[in-house]
Amino acid sequence: MVCCCAFPGCANRAYSWSPYRFHRIPLADLNLRMLWLSVLRMDVNTPPAAMKHLRVCSAHFTDDDYIGKGENKRGQLHLKDHAVPSFSLVNFTFFTFFY
């Protein structure tokens, strides 16, 4: 199943050739989950079961959000425990959408 990024305005999809990584919404940490939901402009009362299929692509994270980026050539990037998607990193597909 091809899923798309849950970030508002982002059109990136999880195709096998996509240069982006896709990350699940953290369900275990309630505070962190609330932060993600507010960034994604989703209802903070969204049940976890409804978030299982949502993904956020790597366009919304910086190198600092990853453990060992650049050291692992196999692309197995892992987000740090407290990484949160950033508003400031909306990629240009968001803007081209309007032109």
Ligand SMILES: [Zn+2]
């Ligand atoms: Zn995205």
